[in-house]
Amino acid sequence: MKVKVSYAGEKLSLHISEETRVDSFAPRMVEESLSxxxxxxxxxxxxxxxxxxxxxxxxxxxxxxxxxxxxxxxxxxxxxxxxxxxxxxxxxxxxxxxxxxxxxxxxxxxxxxxxxxxxxxxxxxxxxxxxxxxxxxxxxxxxxxxxxxxxxxxxxxxxxxxxxxxxxxxxxxxxxxxxxxxxxxxxxxxxxxxxxxxxxxxxxxxxxxxxxxxxxxxxxxxxxxxxxxxxxxxxxxxxxxxxxxxxxxxxxxxxxxxxxVYQVNKVYDIILAEILPPLDSNLYQAQKALENCQSAIKDGGAIIIFSECGDGIGSRFFYDLAKKWDRKRNAATDGKQYFGSHKLARVNLMSRRINIYLHSSLKPEEIRRVFYEPLDNPQDFIYSRVTKSKKSNIAVVHDAAHTVLCA
CATH class of the missing domain: 3.40.50.11440 (LarA, N-terminal domain)
Known part of the structure; x- marks a missing residue:
């Protein structure tokens, strides 16, 4: 089967084995827009x-x-x-x-x-x-x-x-x-x-x-x-x-x-999380999708965040702070709290339980610096994961900066 996620103003098609269970989530439609x-x-x-x-x-x-x-x-x-x-x-x-x-x-x-x-x-x-x-x-x-x-x-x-x-x-x-x-x-x-x-x-x-x-x-x-x-x-x-x-x-x-908000009765091996404009503009905003989906990912599972980040890093407070972040202690090396500490601390904690990938236009070193892993080819990643486990559960979360999964 094919699923589509929004990325860089276009629809990115991804093929997923017919044997794989795929659930899809998005903000719910209303019958009529308020006038x-x-x-x-x-x-x-x-x-x-x-x-x-x-x-x-x-x-x-x-x-x-x-x-x-x-x-x-x-x-x-x-x-x-x-x-x-x-x-x-x-x-x-x-x-x-x-x-x-x-x-x-x-x-x-x-x-x-x-x-x-x-x-x-x-x-x-x-x-x-x-x-x-x-x-x-x-x-x-x-x-x-x-x-x-x-x-x-x-x-x-x-x-x-x-x-x-x-x-x-x-x-x-x-x-x-x-x-x-x-x-x-x-x-x-x-x-x-x-x-x-x-x-x-x-x-x-x-x-x-x-x-x-x-x-x-x-x-x-x-x-x-x-x-x-x-x-x-x-x-x-x-x-x-x-x-x-x-x-x-x-x-x-x-x-x-x-x-x-969606209450889900299971956890997923892989979540594909798209971010829509204007929140797909930079790395700073990408964390919203991770936070909204992470509770529905099984231990050792993965999330792929699709965000072009065409404007680059965004706020540099957290990005510059990452230079002096002790990941083991999950704190700045000098022990002080800074603006941006919360972003690094949260992603670092989550990365101990799940694998966090970002598909974007950013350089790999920029992505790794703040504890995400760059992913150039989401399709190859999906093939390799699903091949290893024929019973994989995958969720596609549209507008993941707003849609929340609660497991």
Whole structure:
């Protein structure tokens, strides 16, 4: 039989023996993508809130690394209230990412970019002059956040919710933390992800998610409303929810579980995991597929991640740190925690149980440096593995950066 996975903008065909059991998983389709007419009544209720009606409204949006349909929501809000675009400023929640590129701005704002460009701002986690002290976390450390959160009387947070490999879920509180916070606080939080208790779908008992929540509790939540979306297969708009930051987030989580999560009653010898744009752009993002699938791989089994990584490494924090990583101790050689420690620690731990391969355009030495093995010819690998074990179980996971297998 033949299976197809997306890679570098094309479909890559792989032949698998008819004797081999192959299961396929992907985000579930919805009967009909949500439209303005369907959601209109909800939007009208949102538009009547005192927060939305503020004459000085700040709209916080995701950066270009997410598939949030920001421009669609801006259009819908403008159709409900024609004054919206004229009285809101926009803040792009970049977190620790680089500033948005021109392509990202066009992706975020679409046809509205020219109208709002002079009122669009982006967050920097390292520019202290743009931050103010929000409070102190449970570690006794100060937490800083973008000054615009303090300076505006009302805030609308637009986001999208899907599983996240160590925060449990994206969306909701992530617009503010780490989206608008300082680098040091983000580093403290992300270093908690060295624990595998920080896992997809998990909020309670997840040290990363719990630390995020204590920071969110420091915010002036009464002036914040949220508009959260969930996507199905092929970027269908499967759900859209508004309310308090926590309320909209929880509604979206319930929908996201139905779209992205599969309970499986077995483990697999091989998982073929494709990553779709924009998350196939670099090595930094490739880990999402590994994390979402690893629990469904048998001990000694293998995962092949298909990600072009056309933009190269991505964030270099973890990549440069790998030079001084002691794999036996699973820590930096100097014993210190750094931004990026969590990524190396997690992949290294998983590599002790399963074999992790990456099919990409990167150089082999770049891939091996962060504990993956390069794989030029997935077909030969499949032939060799299946030949050794005629009873192999294989799973094909489409959009593996979002689809989660729970064994």
């Amino acid at each position: 303005f007419d369907v959601f209109r009544n909800e939007l009208e209720q949102l538009a009547r809130t005192p927060q939305f009606q503020s004459s000085r409204l700040l709209t916080v949006v995701n950066d270009g690394h997410r598939n949030t349909p920001t421009s669609t929501l801006i259009d819908w809000l403008s159709r409900i209230d024609e004054t919206y675009l004229g009285r809101t400023d926009f803040l792009v929640a970049t977190g620790t990412h680089e500033p948005p590129t021109e392509d990202h701005y066009h992706k975020i704002f679409g046809p509205f970019l020219d109208k709002v460009r002079n009122r669009v701002h982006y967050h920097s986690a390292i520019e202290d002059e743009n931050l103010f002290e929000l409070g102190t976390d449970s570690m006794g450390e100060k937490v800083y956040i973008n000054k615009m959160v303090r300076d505006y009387p009302a805030i609308l947070a637009i986001g999208s919710v899907e599983p996240h490999y160590f925060a449990g879920f994206t969306g909701g509180r992530k617009s503010f933390f780490p989206g608008l916070s300082d680098m040091a606080t983000t580093v403290r939080n992300h270093n908690m992800a060295s624990s595998l208790d920080a896992a997809p779908l998990r909020l309670d008992g997840n040290p990363v998610a719990e630390h995020m929540q204590e920071i969110i509790d420091l915010l002036p939540l009464e002036k914040i409303i949220a508009l959260q979306t969930v996507h199905g297969a092929e970027n269908q708009l499967a759900g859209c929810y508004w309310g308090s930051l926590a309320g909209a987030f929880q509604q979206a989580i319930a929908k996201a579980r139905k779209i992205f």
